[in-house]
Amino acid sequence: MQTSIEKNGIRLTADTHGGEAVSLQKDGKEYLWNADPAFWGRHAPVLFPFVGSLRNQEYILDGKKYPMGQHGFARDMEFELTEKNDSGIKYTLKSTQETLEKYPFDFTLTITYTLTDSGYETRWTVTNDSDRYMPFSIGGHPAFMCPFDGSDDYRISFEKMGFAPSHLTIHTIADDGLINTETKDLPLDHGMITPTDELFAGDALIIENRQADRVSLLHNGESYLTVKFNTPLFGVWSPAGKHAPFICIEPWYGRADGVDFEGELSDRKYSQVLKPGETFTGGFEVILL
Numbered sequence: 001m002q003t004s005i006e007k008n009g010i011r012l013t014a015d016t017h018g019g020e021a022v023s024l025q026k027d028g029k030e031y032l033w034n035a036d037p038a039f040w041g042r043h044a045p046v047l048f049p050f051v052g053s054l055r056n057q058e059y060i061l062d063g064k065k066y067p068m069g070q071h072g073f074a075r076d077m078e079f080e081l082t083e084k085n086d087s088g089i090k091y092t093l094k095s096t097q098e099t100l101e102k103y104p105f106d107f108t109l110t111i112t113y114t115l116t117d118s119g120y121e122t123r124w125t126v127t128n129d130s131d132r133y134m135p136f137s138i139g140g141h142p143a144f145m146c147p148f149d150g151s152d153d154y155r156i157s158f159e160k161m162g163f164a165p166s167h168l169t170i171h172t173i174a175d176d177g178l179i180n181t182e183t184k185d186l187p188l189d190h191g192m193i194t195p196t197d198e199l200f201a202g203d204a205l206i207i208e209n210r211q212a213d214r215v216s217l218l219h220n221g222e223s224y225l226t227v228k229f230n231t232p233l234f235g236v237w238s239p240a241g242k243h244a245p246f247i248c249i250e251p252w253y254g255r256a257d258g259v260d261f262e263g264e265l266s267d268r269k270y271s272q273v274l275k276p277g278e279t280f281t282g283g284f285e286v287i288l289l
Contacts, residue, residue: 007087007115010288019079019091019111020045021142024120026288031225033143033246040239040246044142045075046111046124049103051139052256053177061265066102070177071141073102074109087115095129106130109138116285123283128274135266135273137254140284144225146195146217146238146247155192156236156247157223159214164191168211172202178259179206192218197241204237204248206255215249222289227251229284232270251284 002022004013013023021044024032035043050059050072058065074093083090093109100106106129114121128134146154158165168186171179186193186205193199215236216226229251237248254270266273272280 001081003081003084003089005084005087005089005113005115008117010115010119012089012113012115012120014089014091014113016079016081016091018045018075018077019093019109020075021113021120021122024286024288031145031286031288033145039242039244040143042075042141042143044140045071047071047137047139047141047252047254048074048109048124048126049105049107049136049138051137051252051254052179055178055257055259055261059265059268060263061104063264066104068102072137073099075141079111082110083112089113105132105134105136107134107136116287119286119288121283121285123281126272126274126280128276128278131276133266133273133275135268135271136280137252137268137271138280138282139231139250139252139254141248141250142227142286143246143248144217144227145245147245153220154195155218155221156195157192157216157218158188158212159191159216160210160212164188165211166191168205168207169209171206171208173204173206173256174259176259177203177256178261179256180259195238195247197243200238200240203240204235204250206233206235208233208255216289217247217249224289226287226289227284228287231282231284253280253282 001016011025053070079091082092090112095106108127110125112123216223227249231251235250
């Protein structure tokens, strides 16, 4: 079931399936990807309780192995619409017998979308309803319209505390979806780079250690969309070789396993851990310019 809210010419539509934002319009212009399955059949999924792929598609908890697909299960589940007002939508997902078999923790996940004067905010809260420590990851995967023709008219811009970095240190993804150990240097031109097929030939760009807190899309030198965040890492992705007309800007609290990872669930890099009864809050903001 889809629900829309509108303010100052900005209209946001979200769906109970996955608690996912599916449309973002300003003055009738669409900014979110339309989920055309020829390129990628999603709009802006929420990744929980895992971000990325796991080694051997499983994780280890207290010595026991549990199978788990890429990005967890929340994006494919039905949420409950628990609140709606003129400027906000809240969705809630609680653990079920089905989720407990995959991920043996009781939890409550809420996703709140709030319209601002210039876009919207996404806020995640995760509460540990179980009686033991709960490791998890959570992240966003929003895809934004960006004609992907390799022309100089389009740029991706990175900022850190208002400054444009000269380069980024990135991790790339191996064929099995895990994170390569080696890093690469990505030179930037006044904080900017052109989105090309070659840029994403190694899948997503994984940028750790808070190297940026704003990522913008530009057309003809002018920013038209910015994602603002304070997450420990983020990804930038578009499917290689498809000339896909969108760019994903993905703030994360967590990431895929490294190619050499052999630890337990709580050992995963950037894993968040909640005490019984404790609540985590995070998210990001989308600004239309």
